[in-house]
Amino acid sequence: MIEIRNLELTYRASHSTHHALRGVSLSVPRGALLTLLGPSGCGKTTLLRSIAGLETPDHGSIRIDGETVFSAEDGIDVPSARRNLGMVFQSYAIWPHMSVFENAAFPLRYRSKVQGISARGRVMECLALVQLQHLADRPAPMLSGGQQQRLALARALVASPKVLLLDEPLSNLDARLREEMRFELRRIVLSSGVTTIFVTHEQTEALSMSDIVAVMKDGNIVQADAPRGLYQHPSSEFVANFLVRSNLVPGTVRDSHEGQANIDSPVGVIACLIASPLTAGSPVTIVLKPESVSLLPPAQAPEAAVGQIEATAFMGDAVECAVRVGPIVILAKLPGDTTLTAGDTVAIVVAPNQNTAFPAQS
Amino acid sequence: MKIRRRWDGFTTASGIGTAAMSLAILALIGTILLLSVNPDPNSGLSTPTLDNFGRILTDPQAGVMLGNSLIFASVALLVALCFGVPLAWLVECTDLPGKSVISGLMLTSLLIPSFASAAGWLFLLHPRIGLINVAAKTLFSLHDAPFDILSLTGMGWVEGLSRAPIAYLMTATAFRAMDRSLEEAALTAGAPVHGVMLRIILPLMRPALLSCAIYIFMIAFGSFDVPAIIGWGNRTFTFSTYLYLLTNPQDVFPGFGKPAALASLMLAPALLLVWWARRMMSHGHRYAVVSGKAYRPRLIKLGAGRLVGWLFVGNYITLSLVLPLLVLVWASLLPFLQLPSAKAMSFVSLNNFRALPWDLFLTGLQHTAILALLTPPLVLGFSFAFSWIGFRTKLPGRTILDQIAFAPHAIPHIVLAMGLLLMALYVIQPVLPVYGTVGLLLFAFTIGWLSYGTRITNTGLLQLHKELEEAAHISGASTWSTIWRVVLPLMSRGLILAWIYIAILTARELTLSVLLSTPGNVTLPVMIWNMWLSGGLGKASAALVVFLGCMLPLMLIYLLQSRPKASRQKASLPSLSPGISLEAAG
Numbered sequence: 001m002i003e004i005r006n007l008e009l010t011y012r013a014s015h016s017t018h019h020a021l022r023g024v025s026l027s028v029p030r031g032a033l034l035t036l037l038g039p040s041g042c043g044k045t046t047l048l049r050s051i052a053g054l055e056t057p058d059h060g061s062i063r064i065d066g067e068t069v070f071s072a073e074d075g076i077d078v079p080s081a082r083r084n085l086g087m088v089f090q091s092y093a094i095w096p097h098m099s100v101f102e103n104a105a106f107p108l109r110y111r112s113k114v115q116g117i118s119a120r121g122r123v124m125e126c127l128a129l130v131q132l133q134h135l136a137d138r139p140a141p142m143l144s145g146g147q148q149q150r151l152a153l154a155r156a157l158v159a160s161p162k163v164l165l166l167d168e169p170l171s172n173l174d175a176r177l178r179e180e181m182r183f184e185l186r187r188i189v190l191s192s193g194v195t196t197i198f199v200t201h202e203q204t205e206a207l208s209m210s211d212i213v214a215v216m217k218d219g220n221i222v223q224a225d226a227p228r229g230l231y232q233h234p235s236s237e238f239v240a241n242f243l244v245r246s247n248l249v250p251g252t253v254r255d256s257h258e259g260q261a262n263i264d265s266p267v268g269v270i271a272c273l274i275a276s277p278l279t280a281g282s283p284v285t286i287v288l289k290p291e292s293v294s295l296l297p298p299a300q301a302p303e304a305a306v307g308q309i310e311a312t313a314f315m316g317d318a319v320e321c322a323v324r325v326g327p328i329v330i331l332a333k334l335p336g337d338t339t340l341t342a343g344d345t346v347a348i349v350v351a352p353n354q355n356t357a358f359p360a361q362s
Numbered sequence: 363m364k365i366r367r368r369w370d371g372f373t374t375a376s377g378i379g380t381a382a383m384s385l386a387i388l389a390l391i392g393t394i395l396l397l398s399v400n401p402d403p404n405s406g407l408s409t410p411t412l413d414n415f416g417r418i419l420t421d422p423q424a425g426v427m428l429g430n431s432l433i434f435a436s437v438a439l440l441v442a443l444c445f446g447v448p449l450a451w452l453v454e455c456t457d458l459p460g461k462s463v464i465s466g467l468m469l470t471s472l473l474i475p476s477f478a479s480a481a482g483w484l485f486l487l488h489p490r491i492g493l494i495n496v497a498a499k500t501l502f503s504l505h506d507a508p509f510d511i512l513s514l515t516g517m518g519w520v521e522g523l524s525r526a527p528i529a530y531l532m533t534a535t536a537f538r539a540m541d542r543s544l545e546e547a548a549l550t551a552g553a554p555v556h557g558v559m560l561r562i563i564l565p566l567m568r569p570a571l572l573s574c575a576i577y578i579f580m581i582a583f584g585s586f587d588v589p590a591i592i593g594w595g596n597r598t599f600t601f602s603t604y605l606y607l608l609t610n611p612q613d614v615f616p617g618f619g620k621p622a623a624l625a626s627l628m629l630a631p632a633l634l635l636v637w638w639a640r641r642m643m644s645h646g647h648r649y650a651v652v653s654g655k656a657y658r659p660r661l662i663k664l665g666a667g668r669l670v671g672w673l674f675v676g677n678y679i680t681l682s683l684v685l686p687l688l689v690l691v692w693a694s695l696l697p698f699l700q701l702p703s704a705k706a707m708s709f710v711s712l713n714n715f716r717a718l719p720w721d722l723f724l725t726g727l728q729h730t731a732i733l734a735l736l737t738p739p740l741v742l743g744f745s746f747a748f749s750w751i752g753f754r755t756k757l758p759g760r761t762i763l764d765q766i767a768f769a770p771h772a773i774p775h776i777v778l779a780m781g782l783l784l785m786a787l788y789v790i791q792p793v794l795p796v797y798g799t800v801g802l803l804l805f806a807f808t809i810g811w812l813s814y815g816t817r818i819t820n821t822g823l824l825q826l827h828k829e830l831e832e833a834a835h836i837s838g839a840s841t842w843s844t845i846w847r848v849v850l851p852l853m854s855r856g857l858i859l860a861w862i863y864i865a866i867l868t869a870r871e872l873t874l875s876v877l878l879s880t881p882g883n884v885t886l887p888v889m890i891w892n893m894w895l896s897g898g899l900g901k902a903s904a905a906l907v908v909f910l911g912c913m914l915p916l917m918l919i920y921l922l923q924s925r926p927k928a929s930r931q932k933a934s935l936p937s938l939s940p941g942i943s944l945e946a947a948g
């Protein structure tokens with residue numbers, strides 16, 4: 001549905017230049033919800049705005065539904081107004097001089113053949129989809145943040161666009177509302193069947209909402225996969241560590257089989273997944289997920305490495321412990337009913353094949 | 363490989379419009395410079411010489427004029443600051459009651475044409491006929507009149523009174539933008555109020571005060587109205603009136619070389635000063651922290667000082683509005699000026715009004731009305747185009763366009779008018795007979811208010827979040843529709859106020875039209891000045907009163923529109939006043 005080839009974009013200000021997109025290629029199947037995930041400043045908004053035609057890349061091409069809307073090489077640049085997209089901006093960009101209804105109805109005036117009564121019906125339908133139908137006549141500035149976000153969504157969907165672009169739509173909401181809206185948003189997007197690109201910098205949001213997650217770093221897409229695959233088989237240390245805040249543990253390869261290796265580390269021998277073949281003896285970094293670590297009384301695991309708990313943090317459903325093992329400190333995530341406290345001596349057991357090891361970067 | 367996005371219709375039109383306007387402004391400056399190095403423009407171009415400059419520099423009258431202008435402008439600056447700055451402080455930093463009334467009154471005195479108040483002050487303080495002088499002489503049996511409005515100090519006094527609202531508006535904005543917590547920190551640390559004033563407020567305000575001072579000094583230096591009304595009669599010339607005299611000498615055929623040289627000599631320092639003031643203002647803003655929070659600064663409690671505060675306000679309003687306007691009405695009702703008495707009352711009649719040349723008056727009114735109707739949309743249209751190119755395109759050289767649009771701000775109106783006159787006579791006239799048409803005046807006014815207009819539209823566009831427009835584009839709207847349905851409605855409040863303000867400025871403008879006017883395009887202010895010169899002061903006063911009456915509806919609409927709306931607490935005054943045009947120049 002969306003095919004992006006080798007997109008490059010450099011921002012040029014008077015004193016500085018910034019290479020914001022560095023050869024991005026990406027394809028999104030029809031009807032899928034793809035999430036662009038990455039730390040802030042990595043170029044997600046720039047990519048989204050390029051798809052929308054609000055930025056002009058220096059190289060590359062973009063095809064939507066078989067039609068080339070942008071190609072630097074062929075000199076094609078279809079203006080935003082004719083790309084047939086819906087977009088929710090990070091600021092929502094609700095027009096304050098119009099009512100809720102007028103905001104939502106705006107795209108119909110230019111995009112759609114439906115006019116008059118049926119247009120009114122379509123607008124109310126979309127407002128109902130986001131549960132704002134009872135506020136149709138209210139001036140737009142009198143909406144709360146969550147309502148504005150939903151109105152922006154209704155406006156983006158009203159003209160049945162080919163593609164829906166969402167730029168961190170949940171980031172301005174408070175934590176509680178954000179969790180509710182996560183599922184709500186997915187419901188709305190699925191029910192309208194529109195191909196969607198969703199931008200976020202939050203791992204949980206990306207993993208819980210999308211069909212595909214594309215992880216971005218410094219203007220590149222480093223990996224794109226279904227959430228489960230991404231979680232289990234990250235292709236780089238960056239992806240693994242960005243998805244779950246993890247421990248980076250140095251080690252050396254003891255032996256390796258297909259897609260798997262045993263690694264010598266300060267925490268003992270750990271069975272890890274590997275993304276690329278590794279030779280015995282080569283140095284690696286293990287991205288060790290806190291939830292793969294369990295802490296036992298030393299007597300129960302005589303083989304395991306022993307450490308001392310330095311601090312604990314109670315999180316309600318879990319307890320996080322910082323454990324010192326020799327020169328390093330490991331973060332472990334334990335069930336909430338744990339009774340361990342700082343100063344306890346524990347054995348560290350790591351579940352096999354849950355973590356991934358990558359060649360150490362020199 | 364670089365690709366170029368095709369420009370949409372609106373942007374193309376803006377590009378062409380701004381380019382044409384910029385060329386016109388440059389051509390105008392160019393014409394002045396060209397003629398200044400030409401010994402005799404009537405016989406075509408010859409090799410450039412510096413003769414004209416030599417003639418100006420050796421002209422003793424020019425030296426006197428320069429001294430006059432400096433004294434006049436300095437006095438005016440002093441008077442304007444002495445009234446404007448304390449008034450701004452009272453309104454912004456103290457708990458003085460009735461602030462909206464005060465700002466309304468300040469706006470009113472901003473709108474009153476200064477040739478009206480100059481006429482009023484002449485009737486009050488003329489050494490022979492001035493009412494106050496006459497009264498003082500009889501009361502204290504003095505031999506000489508105690509006041510002389512014909513002196514440079516007298517003229518500076520009148521100019522300063524009418525420029526005080528600009529000082530008020532510019533410093534009020536600065537007071538508002540100032541980080542008041544610094545001041546409060548000093549007060550809580552036990553510093554006395556006057557200490558805070560000296561050590562905290564003044565240094566913080568310095569960039570604002572300095573650029574305000576430069577701006578007012580330049581306006582006063584190039585001012586025409588007050589020297590024309592008061593100084594012309596006894597041949598006390600300042601820069602603008604002298605330039606007018608040179609361009610329009612009564613006896614010989616005008617030689618434009620000398621005035622062009624004088625104007626060129628003025629251009630460089632004027633452009634430099636304005637550029638400096640503009641830079642300073644933007645620096646000032648960098649460290650005057652403007653917090654967007656709805657934080658209400660603690661106001662200084664005046665206590666019994668409120669009375670003093672109100673006396674000060676009342677004093678200013680009496681001097682700038684009440685006295686001169688009252689005496690003007692009084693003079694218009696009398697055959698000759700005299701102190702109010704039973705005998706004087708018996709002379710009161712509407713004879714002056716009946717004697718007005720009404721058909722001429724109506725012609726002038728017609729021209730003025732056409733100009734007041736057409737100038738604002740032209741100015742704002744061009745201004746919007748300039749801002750659009752500056753902020754919504756990546757056109758190379760767009761910052762230069764902005765500088766060009768700002769240039770008319772630095773050029774005294776009399777110089778602008780002279781440039782246009784020369785251009786009309788020597789460049790355009792052979793192709794298109796524009797000299798003496800209302801169209802030429804329209805063009806002059808459009809250039810004259812362009813820098814003010816671009817400040818308004820720049821601020822307006824800068825305050826609009828770009829995504830509001832982008833959302834409309836994505837929705838399928840063209841650039842035209844986006845501007846019509848999203849941009850203009852959101853900027854409308856500022857635009858409407860600017861529209862009315864430009865209409866008022868146009869209706870009362872004397873300087874720009876005086877050099878360009880012929881019987882075919884005479885405006886009301888020019889007509890009134892001609893009546894004034896021809897000696898019938900009573901009749902001229904009557905004309906002035908009728909003129910002010912015609913302006914009244916416009917002024918009322920402006921005052922009503924400029925009241926801050928309850929829903930949006932942000933007062934609208936700052937973005938409107940001409941003084942602020944410097945301030946918004948980011």
Ligand SMILES: Nc1ncnc2c1ncn2[C@@H]1O[C@H](COP(=O)(O)OP(=O)(O)O)[C@@H](O)[C@H]1O
Nearest residue numbers: 011013018020039040041042043044045046047
């Ligand atoms: N208009 C611009 N001019 C110059 N640099 C920009 C501009 N917009 C974004 N950038 C820079 O480009 C990089 C990518 O920005 P963006 O796409 O907004 O990142 P993200 O949305 O992932 O946080 C950032 O470093 C940002 O500073």
Ligand SMILES: [Mg+2]
Nearest residue numbers: 044045046168
């Ligand atoms: Mg972003």
